[in-house]
Amino acid sequence: MLVENNDVKNMNKEFEVLLYAAKKSSKKLLEIVENGFDKFIKSNDDPVTTGDYAVNNILQEELSKHFPEIGWLSEETRDNPDRLEKELVWIVDPIDGTKEFVSGIPEYAISIALVQRGKPVLGLILNPLKEEIFTAIKGKGAKLNGKPIHVKKTLSDKPTIVASRSEIRRGEFEFFEEFAEIIPMGSIAYKLALVAAGKADATFSLGPKNEWDIAAGCLIIEEAGGKATDTYSQDFIFNQKNTLVDSIVGTSDIASQQIFNLIQKERNKNE
Numbered sequence: 001m002l003v004e005n006n007d008v009k010n011m012n013k014e015f016e017v018l019l020y021a022a023k024k025s026s027k028k029l030l031e032i033v034e035n036g037f038d039k040f041i042k043s044n045d046d047p048v049t050t051g052d053y054a055v056n057n058i059l060q061e062e063l064s065k066h067f068p069e070i071g072w073l074s075e076e077t078r079d080n081p082d083r084l085e086k087e088l089v090w091i092v093d094p095i096d097g098t099k100e101f102v103s104g105i106p107e108y109a110i111s112i113a114l115v116q117r118g119k120p121v122l123g124l125i126l127n128p129l130k131e132e133i134f135t136a137i138k139g140k141g142a143k144l145n146g147k148p149i150h151v152k153k154t155l156s157d158k159p160t161i162v163a164s165r166s167e168i169r170r171g172e173f174e175f176f177e178e179f180a181e182i183i184p185m186g187s188i189a190y191k192l193a194l195v196a197a198g199k200a201d202a203t204f205s206l207g208p209k210n211e212w213d214i215a216a217g218c219l220i221i222e223e224a225g226g227k228a229t230d231t232y233s234q235d236f237i238f239n240q241k242n243t244l245v246d247s248i249v250g251t252s253d254i255a256s257q258q259i260f261n262l263i264q265k266e267r268n269k270n271e
Contacts, residue, residue, distance in 0.1 A: 011121065011137055017063065017066045017067070018063070019135070022126050024062065026110060026126050026128040028055065028058055029110070033104075039102055047102055048098060051094075052076050056094040059090075059092055067088075070090055071083030072092070073089055073211065073212065074090075074091075075093050075094065086239075087117055089239045090112065091113045091211055091238060093212040095109075096189040096190070100186035100187065106127065108127070108128075109128075109187045109190040109193070110124075110125070110128070111189035115215060118238050118239055119237070120138070122135075123215070123216035124216055127190055132144060134197065136216075141223050142224040149196055151195060152255070155254050159180045161176065161259075162184075162191040163183065163185065163191075164184075188217070188248065192220065192228065193217060198224075201255040201259070202255050204249040204263065206231060206263070206266075209245055209247070211239070211240070211244075212243070215236075218248075218250070229249055230248065231247040231260075233260065249263070
């Protein structure tokens, strides 16, 4: 079991098992894409598929088999409040971006974080169709397919912001279009990973998200040299009883002030 957040030498086994489980679940998901899947609508009107459940089952089986003492929080598992008493907890979204998965758009991702006393210490985001695996270990940097990645180091006149398709359709980015290049993109986990890899200056959502949407991405961005907070620049504490957070902003360090200024302008306009 891990001891301290800065004791990264003991994370090798956890990381290796995490990587194996993620790759195994991704392989299964690609088989499901090939062979077809069933879609259902949950009580909150969000879609869920047999793919979501298959990935969830593989991840839970593999991670719990090797680390039975670690707690579990997943979008597709009935919540067990025992996790609140655990020092270490896996926080999992089997498919972040299920709408894109259903539509065949390659912008969904498997997202997994290991959280210690509220802070992520391991993070993995895997895009199966693009064969991209973004990873981070606390204090050891972020990688894409094993090669180091970093947030953007320069800033152009108009920052690039990867944004939710549904939020764009609802008009939530109309204000920002004058000041930034808005690029439609699926999964919030994948958007955070793209910012970490320097593919965009920022991503944000002004509405609520769940812990499993963002936990892995927050660590990956931070280890890539960026910032991930809510819209009031407050850091996240994960593994809460209420898993909703009110917002998410992930940016490169150099774009941070500009992005938060734009968000504040938009907020002032609506007050």
